[in-house]
Each structure stands twice: as C-alpha cells, then as structure tokens.
Amino acid sequence: MKIIETNSVPNEEYSALEQRADYIPAADLISETAPDSEIFRSVLRALLAPSLKTIVGPRGCGKTHMMRYAWITCLNDQTKPFAVYVSFNKYYRLEPLLVSRASPPDEFHAWSLGLVILATYGSLDFIGKGNSDVPQLETTFGLQKSKLESLIAALERNQPLSPEEVVLSRLITVTKVQQLLEAASSIAGRKRTVLLLDDAALTLTPAYLIELLDVVRALKTSTIAPKASVYPGTTEYSPRFHTGQDSTDVFVWTSVEAEEYATSMDQIARCRFLDFDQLPREIIEIFRFAAFGIPRAYLTMLQAFKENPSKYTQSKVNQVIEAHLSARLAEFRSLSTKVPKLAHLLSTGEQILNGMVKAIKDSNVNRDIVQLTVGVPKEDLTPIVHRMFQLLIEAGLIFDAKEVKHGTPERIYRRFIPHGAALLNNRALTSNDAGGTLKSTVEAIHARRAKHPIRKKLEKYVDVPSALGELDFALPPCPRCGEKRVNETQKFCVNCGTQLVAVSTFDACMNVQIEKVPGLTEFQIRQMKNDLPQLQTIRDYLAMQNPVAELLTVYGFGRRRSTRIADVLLSFVDDFLS
Known part of the structure; x- marks a missing residue:
C-alpha cells in the first residue's frame, strides 16, 4: 500500500492512497496486483495475443494497471513475447502545434514514434541489455536516445526545432520503427513483440487521434502486435481504422451483477490495504457496490472512510458516497469544457441518468425483489443517442448490460444499470426504508433481482421529451454576430464572414x-x-x-x-x- 503523507492541519487530511497505476513503481506493481480474477486473466490473454486489440473501458477501470502488469511479466519471463509499454498521456502538449506549425501531422508522427523508440530502449534496459545492446541499436538505426529525448521535449514545449532535430524527425518512420522492434526482440531472445500503447484515446485532439490510430494499424506485422487503450465514448476512429476488422475490442469493466465481482474487487483492495479484512463487512459491501466496477473508486472510498473524522458510521458512509458521486458527475460535466461540441449530449445524458435512478426507486417501493436494470427500446437508440450513452458509459455512470428480447412480437431492449453510488445516494434500493440503514442497504444489495428490466420509451426519462429529437452536437457560434456554425471545420461565418477560431482544449484548461x-x-x-x-x-x-x-x-x-x-x-x- 502506497501512502503519501504531508503536514496535517485542522479539518484537513493529507494521507492519500496512490490508486493510479501510472505512479506505482514497477517493483511494487506486481505485489499490488490481484491477477486471479477472470476479467484480469481474459484481458491479460488479449494483451499477449499476436493480434491488434483495442482495450476499451472507462477511466479508473484498470487499463493502465493491466498494461503495465503485462509489460513487467513479459520482460521477466523468457517464454513470453518481448513487450514495449508506451504512454501517450502528454499528447495535449502538442495541441498548439495544430495552429502554429505548417505540418503538425508530421511532427506528431515523429513524437509518437519517437516515444515508441525510447520505450523500446527502456524495455531493453529493464532486462539488463541497456549498456551493451542499446548503444549498438542507436548506432545501427541512427536514432540516439539523447537526441530523441531532446526532439520530444522540444515538440512538447512547442519550441522551434533545430536543423538537426528536423533531420532526426524525418528519419523516424514506421518502417524504421518496425525494424528496430524486430532487432530489439531478437536481442531479448523473443520471437515476437507486443506493443502496449496506453492512453491512445487522444479524444481532445481528433486530428491527432486519427493519425495515431493510423500509426497503430501501420505498425502491425506478423511479429508485432499493437494494443491500444481507448475510451468507449469520446474515441473517434479513423476512416481507415475499422474495429472488428483491423482490431478486436476487449472491454475492461466488470458488472456489479457479475458472479466474480465481489471476489475480484476485494482481491484488489486486499493487496492495497493490509487491514482490509478488519473493516466492517457492511462497509465493504456498500462501498464495493458504490464503486460500480471501478477499482480506483473502491480504493478511494475505503481510504476516505478511514480518514473521515465523523464519529457516526452511517454519516461517514453517506458522506463518502455523496462525495464520490459528486466527483463522478463533475468529471462527466467537465467534458463539455474539454469538448464543447458534446455539451448538449452531456446535459441530456445526465437527465437520462437521473430519470433512470428515479424509475428504479419508484419500482422498488415495498418490494422484496430489487430492480437494478432499465430497458430502452433499441429503435430509440439513434446514432446521436447512442453516442450520448457511450459518453455515460465512458464516465462510468451507467453499465451496458447488452440487449434482451421481450414480448410477442419480439421487441429488443438495450439494458442499462445506473451507477451504484447514484442508486445508494437516492435510496433507490431501499425506498420503503426511510432511514436507509446500513443493514437494509446491504440486504437490498443481496436481494433477489427482478426478472425483467423496467421497460419504457427513452423520452420518459427526460424532463422535456422533445430534447431527444433536438439532440445534436453543440458548436460555438460566431463571436461577432452569434450565428451558429455549420460544422467543426468551418473557417468563416456564413452570415458575416468573420474568421472563426478553433476552440482549444489546451487554452480552456489554462x-x-x-x-x-x-x-x-x-x-x-x-x-x-x-x-x-x-x-x-x-x-x-x-x-x-x-x-x-x-x-x-x-x-x-x-x-x-x-x-x-x-x-x-x-x-x-x-x-x-x-
């Protein structure tokens, strides 16, 4: 368990469990991993397979952890493929290049492929080949580590490239990277390579996202198998990248209804908290349900409960769940700032979530059988509505429980489970219990489930039914006359001719x-x-x-x-x- 401690002050707690796999040292990652769950084993098999895979799941579900675990176990086991782990989580630093450089795609290619080369050198260094073989690779391919680091730093800082860096950037090609990976694999004594590309969902810069997915597809050979982690909602695929043909999706998220859910989540928590089994079982049951299949959320809530100064258990539980739900909703809403065109989809999506929670609460009044699932007619899921649901899924606010058929003539419904914390915060499982006690909540969590989902038209879950028919992307209007934009690529206002400036996520953050x-x-x-x-x-x-x-x-x-x-x-x- 990793604890970061700082000075304590009145009414402040500064102890924080390190839940993000990005920051856990490689030496500790293995001991803090619970690899025995079925979901973990299935994802690990996909990561080691000799084919291109897209690893799909919401934030915090474990994509980074699994990729880094696969990387370490491969390098430590001579019978497994050679592994290279690369993170593209700093891609946003290159966003200003889109408007300040003449050829941003070329510089992005140099940056992304440069990271792959540096990560390859890093993998060789990890297995003890850094001093002897990396210099030979640098000489053979003309790609010096120090010069690559300088090039990447210059691109991330938006600095002009020196003549030497310009020449180096032009040397970095897909073919040369493939050859280097083949050579590195041979040095490591392996027959093939898995390329673990983390944070490949460059959702805030669609132009770069399309370029990166093309690079991922181009890197694939009979001995090089890329794996790219993406999000289910905001990832927009290249016209040349086809999931199902170029790659296979691997979904990384366990439903709260899955048989192995409790075991898997508790294994993870037990690895991080030495005193996990000393916590009250009711607390564990409730937080596990409220975590909604996201390990990071489970760890965060357990830590917050331990640090909460309140003397009353019920109050502490309620505060932790409410704070967790507020944080998830705030993160979901923040997408409208990051990607302004999604504003209408996000606001309507939150209405849908609230409507589903209310419907479940109404359904669970005075019933021994607990309802968790909502069914939406498949014909209601138009492409734009489907995109809205994908955003809710990406934020981890609803779980897609797939399709089911009902009635004669058969009607197909898409089933969804709203977030566990939203259900608990609104006492949707214990509507007949005004107090919502810990005991009654746990009983409801374990109660027999309703056989069929709630079946309603999607319009029943929103305040204004017409909002669904008007659902569309929101594009910023002309700053001079207020005229709506026709599309994202529009350069000039159709009404007054004013030049339209592209919305910058980077500037919005700044x-x-x-x-x-x-x-x-x-x-x-x-x-x-x-x-x-x-x-x-x-x-x-x-x-x-x-x-x-x-x-x-x-x-x-x-x-x-x-x-x-x-x-x-x-x-x-x-x-x-x-």
Whole structure:
C-alpha cells in the first residue's frame, strides 16, 4: 500500500492512497496486483495475443494497471513475447502545434514514434541489455536516445526545432520503427513483440487521434502486435481504422451483477490495504457496490472512510458516497469544457441518468425483489443517442448490460444499470426504508433481482421529451454576430464572414480559475488569494519558474503543504487533458 503523507492541519487530511497505476513503481506493481480474477486473466490473454486489440473501458477501470502488469511479466519471463509499454498521456502538449506549425501531422508522427523508440530502449534496459545492446541499436538505426529525448521535449514545449532535430524527425518512420522492434526482440531472445500503447484515446485532439490510430494499424506485422487503450465514448476512429476488422475490442469493466465481482474487487483492495479484512463487512459491501466496477473508486472510498473524522458510521458512509458521486458527475460535466461540441449530449445524458435512478426507486417501493436494470427500446437508440450513452458509459455512470428480447412480437431492449453510488445516494434500493440503514442497504444489495428490466420509451426519462429529437452536437457560434456554425471545420461565418477560431482544449484548461480546481481546501484558496494575488489561473501557475518556492511564501504553507498543492494542480491538468 502506497501512502503519501504531508503536514496535517485542522479539518484537513493529507494521507492519500496512490490508486493510479501510472505512479506505482514497477517493483511494487506486481505485489499490488490481484491477477486471479477472470476479467484480469481474459484481458491479460488479449494483451499477449499476436493480434491488434483495442482495450476499451472507462477511466479508473484498470487499463493502465493491466498494461503495465503485462509489460513487467513479459520482460521477466523468457517464454513470453518481448513487450514495449508506451504512454501517450502528454499528447495535449502538442495541441498548439495544430495552429502554429505548417505540418503538425508530421511532427506528431515523429513524437509518437519517437516515444515508441525510447520505450523500446527502456524495455531493453529493464532486462539488463541497456549498456551493451542499446548503444549498438542507436548506432545501427541512427536514432540516439539523447537526441530523441531532446526532439520530444522540444515538440512538447512547442519550441522551434533545430536543423538537426528536423533531420532526426524525418528519419523516424514506421518502417524504421518496425525494424528496430524486430532487432530489439531478437536481442531479448523473443520471437515476437507486443506493443502496449496506453492512453491512445487522444479524444481532445481528433486530428491527432486519427493519425495515431493510423500509426497503430501501420505498425502491425506478423511479429508485432499493437494494443491500444481507448475510451468507449469520446474515441473517434479513423476512416481507415475499422474495429472488428483491423482490431478486436476487449472491454475492461466488470458488472456489479457479475458472479466474480465481489471476489475480484476485494482481491484488489486486499493487496492495497493490509487491514482490509478488519473493516466492517457492511462497509465493504456498500462501498464495493458504490464503486460500480471501478477499482480506483473502491480504493478511494475505503481510504476516505478511514480518514473521515465523523464519529457516526452511517454519516461517514453517506458522506463518502455523496462525495464520490459528486466527483463522478463533475468529471462527466467537465467534458463539455474539454469538448464543447458534446455539451448538449452531456446535459441530456445526465437527465437520462437521473430519470433512470428515479424509475428504479419508484419500482422498488415495498418490494422484496430489487430492480437494478432499465430497458430502452433499441429503435430509440439513434446514432446521436447512442453516442450520448457511450459518453455515460465512458464516465462510468451507467453499465451496458447488452440487449434482451421481450414480448410477442419480439421487441429488443438495450439494458442499462445506473451507477451504484447514484442508486445508494437516492435510496433507490431501499425506498420503503426511510432511514436507509446500513443493514437494509446491504440486504437490498443481496436481494433477489427482478426478472425483467423496467421497460419504457427513452423520452420518459427526460424532463422535456422533445430534447431527444433536438439532440445534436453543440458548436460555438460566431463571436461577432452569434450565428451558429455549420460544422467543426468551418473557417468563416456564413452570415458575416468573420474568421472563426478553433476552440482549444489546451487554452480552456489554462484559463481555469485556481479556486475552481477540485482538491484544494477553502483554507488553501483563501491564503493563496491573500498572499499570491497574481495566481489566478492554471496558466499563471504553469508560468511560474519555481511554483513550490512561490507557494512557500504564503502564510501557513510549509514545504509539504506546498508540494501537495503543486501535486493537486498538476494532477488537475493531467486529468483535464487526458
């Protein structure tokens, strides 16, 4: 269990379990993994298979953890393929190149393929071949590690490339990377390579996403098998990349109704919390259900419960679940800032979620059989409505329980389960129990399920039924006359001719007010306003040459607290633009 501790202050808790697999050292990842669950084994088999796979799932479901686990186990086992793990989570730093450079796709190719080359050198270094064989590869292919690092740094900082870096960027081709991977695999004594491409869903820069998926498809050979992790909702595939033909989807998310759900989630928690089995069983049952199949959420809630100062168990549980649900909804709503065109889909999607929770609550009044599932007629799921549901799935707010047929003539319904925390927060499982006690909640979680889902037209779940018929992408209007845009690629207003500026996710993030960043306390915000009035936005923070030193000038801020605030702000940027 990884604990990060900083100075404690009144009404603040700074102990935090490290749930993100990105930050867990490789040496600890294996011991903190529960590999015996069926979902884990099936995904691991897909990651090691000699074919192109897209690993699909919402944030926090374990895609990164599984990829890094596969990478480490491959390199430690001579009988497994050679593995290369690459993360593209800093792709947003290249977004400004789309408007400032003449050939952004070429520079993006150099960046993405450069990362693959550096990761290949890193895998060889991991198995002890770094000092002897990597220099030989650098010489053979003319791709020096230090020069690649300088090129990537220059691209991520939007700096002009030197003549030497321009030449290097043109040397990096798909063919050369394939040849290098083949050579590295041979050095490692392996017959084939699995290329684990994490955070490949470049959802905030569709132009780059299309380019990357083309690169992924091009890298595939009989001995090189790329695996790309993507999201179910915001990932827009290239016209040349066809899931089902070029790749096979592997869904990484366990339903709360799955037989192995409790065992799998508890195995994960037991690896991270040494005192897990000492926690009250009712608490474990409730948080496991509220986590809704997302391991990171389960760990976060267990940690929050342990740190909550309240003396009353019921109150602590309610506070933790409410805070978790609020955070999930805030993350879902934030997509409208990151991808403005999705604003209408997001607002209507939240209405759908609330309507489903209410329908389940109404259905569970005075019943011994608990209803969890809502059925939507398949004909209601038009392409734009389907996209809306995919966004809800990506945020982990509803689970797709697939299709079912009912009635004569047969009608096909798509079944969905709303988020467990939303059901618990609204007491939708225990409608006949005004108090919603821990005991009655656990009994409802384990109660026999209704045979059939709630079956209603989709329009029954929204406040204004016509909203579904009007559902469409939201594009920013002309800043001069307010005329609506026709499409995303439109350059000039059709009404007044004003040049239209593309909406930048990067700029939207930079303009976020510091006081709006989640994770900062009222005390911290107040002190920063008083002593650092120039620190207004994320842009202001990133412009500081030494942010921690600046924070140390604030009254009441020591080094640990300043470091903690810096971590919160940088994590916000990473999460916003990931």
